[in-house]
Amino acid sequence: MGKMAVADQYKLGVGVAGVVLLLLVTPGRVVLAWHSAAFFLLIAGIAEFVFIPLPSGVRITVGFAVTLPGFLLYGPVVAAWVTAIGIFVAGTVERRPLGINLFNAGQYALAALGAGWAFMQASGHARLWSVSQLVSARLGYVVVYAATFFVINHLLVNAYAALRRGFSAANLLENMKWDGYNYLLSVPFGLLLTFFYVNLGWLGASVVFVPVLTTAYILRLQLSLTAAHRELTVLQEAVRQINSALDLDRVFELTSAPLKELVGSQSCVLYLWEPYCGQLTRKLVDPPGLAGALPEVVETVGGVLGRLVRDRQPAILAAPDPGWAPEATGMQSWMAVPLPVEDRLVGLMVAGSPAAGAFSENNLRVFNTLANHAAVAMENALLYRKTELMAITDPLTELFNYRYLYLRLGEEIRKARQTGGGFALIYLDLNDFSRYNSLYGHLAGDFLLSQFSEFLRRYIRSSDIPARYAGDEFLIILPGAGRQEVEQVATRLLQALDTSEFAVGSTGVFVTLSMAAGTACFPEDGATESDLIHAADQKMYGHKARSRRALSNGHPAEARVG
Template structure:
């Protein structure tokens, strides 16, 4: 639930509702009940206008103001206040059932002082009660509309401010523009309805309003279709890429950009689990702080985001400054007032997080949680498929015990590197390594100790070679290292460095300490051999010869 300043908010809401009800009670004797049928017809159209109101990110499109203005011009301020208030109460309360009772009562009640206050200014500047459509009343009527707009926005702004939704007007000036656009449409319609009533009949005026209701209905239907189309497009993109060649950055970049079409957020970032770093790493980010977010990580179980990743449930935070879940959190949490965190779950594993943030409070809704959780499942599945594919590809080319490449893949790569060296007239060297007395290690300390030694030697080799070098487990206790652009002198230095690095390592098996040494053999293309098989033959022959000096 949103945090509010409870006492000021409650007092303000009750005062406005009380003021509206009191003014209605006070002005009831001024209603001309002989016009009850006509007023009921105007009320019915006002209810339909509120019921079919089209909500957009820029505001609300409704013909309710046109009905109010026509009622004011035809019948006066008191009937206009009553019709406007009852239309809002019935249209957004009984019929629509889309708002909480407190909000519905407030919105309906505030129309009474708004209409009467605007009428007070209208009369004050010389507006006449008869012949309101006369040219002499043009300036007072313009002022009436302006004051009505101002008072309406003031009441709503104060209401939102006390609910901690001050961002509605402070950070969303486009909403003011949307309301203004609605007035530009409704004002001419209301004036024309009043003119038709005065010079023809009320029924012709109401017939004019029917197209407005039809436009609202069609536009509302169109917006729902657009939203559904965006949701389906996201699902389609996820499903299409599940069966294709996937680029994770591109995939999740599309996910964020399409999400922004559905949810208006300030910054968004997607974290994916990294086996190498053992944490969630930012894969892609969108927004003003995108560059900062791309360098961020999330540790499982640490902080609010880490706890969400550990628990696996989506979380919506309306105000990070007051929500106990985020209190005391440092870092990126401090950038935002609103947070929406969606775990990306594949089967039962959390493989990532989507984090949406905004500096405004109360931006996200439960509907966003539902939609993005569903869509997140598709993209989490895509990521899981990519990760599984990478693991399978890696398993095919690597030795399971040591993590080095297996001989089959090593030979395939080595043939290509050798051919390149031939074309460029470069040296390429092969270093073979063999663990001395490895069989005795297995016999004395057991196979587990032997496996530990093999993995340890492989780790030493990985730490001593360059990124462009190719290391593999040749078989049993033998290893191979291919050194591109390396002549015999440099290759000997590498072999010596590998022997010394292995000799400095100590492996523990229970209470025993195992010292390991390796012998090496090397061959260089084209000095020693012209093809790969010949290089292996020479290097292995040197490896199996007399032990080298240590």
């Protein structure tokens, strides 16, 4: 059973338990004047509307300032009914989901009944039988009632939050801190509300209730300002780091990490735009374990994500596309933000949360702000990576070039000396390749070299490093390989080349190639880069002299038209 299913069952169980228990303990007749019921239901609903949102997603209200007078005047059952009905009605008007409304009503009913029971155990009475008894001797029982209500309420609400999002001690302490302030103000306000209601009726109590709402609003404003300052600080630091990053993975990390902190997302996916095929290809996923549940390619012809890319508009999504497999990812809420730079599209970022309805328009605004900076940084990172590759790559064969070969040889030598290990080198020289240039032209020769580089990639290990050393000469570094292994690889390449054919441009002509090979091992055949290359070169020429695989009679092999 998934985490969300457990949370939903818990939510339903608490709601039903609270309502059923309330029905069971309600006597056959409750004496409460209609104007008293209407007044307390009204202010209970208003108190629920003036909620204070906490960063963890939990909302606190001044509803206890209404529950307490209900208890002091009419007992725990009436207080529970007034609180539960007021919350349920307010939630319905606010269009909250039925399950959330039922949970809120149930958990408040349980808290009110549990606090009433604790009060009765402490005082021996179900309630204060007269307001005049609110002196220090009886005030301690009120503290017992308030503390019990506080503890039960927080246990039930934070258990649900932990089931949905995972337990966070920091969030729990933060919630309890702010709600503790709330209760410290709600208890005296509740006592004043009780006193004014008894002596001046509902009109006098209404005058007292206004400061309660004002206090709640001030707390809400304070939290909003604190959250805005925190958001701005995190965004500024994230943008600063994003703008200075030149690595695509790092830019993605610097974008997804603040999202988790600011909007509570638990997954992030980057798709890069492939202009030649008109589609988005999955590049990076956080956490990586979700990659298997996400499509590798997003088509822009149809689907929700395709429309977002075409319109260049961010959006909150229930489930981006049928192929998205939200059940497999465990995410129920998604936000998607295109990554445009002027009129160019870099890609698309998607953030997910396991909680249903987790994202707000403000969350989307934060995501879009980060994504706008990330788009520029990602384009720069891709260009930087392309420039880096151009500096170390042979443009014709797309193998590593002479410069990178020497850098990597030096790195392998240092590594082998530190670990006491070794590595090997293969030197390859195509036999009489200049004849192909003379016979078919240099463009055809270039095309043959390009095909030969693909041949090398196909027959060497994924860990090997192939490089174009000179015109028709190639070197392959084999990290960790010894004499026997390098000889096996060289033999495999020679045998595979004997049975391979290569196209000569678009002429429809195919030819066979031959080559000579020499090997060298570190440290047996040399201690420096030059020594190793020289040793492999000498063995390659020895092989060429012993059995030259040039084509018949010193001319290119007979071509086959295919």
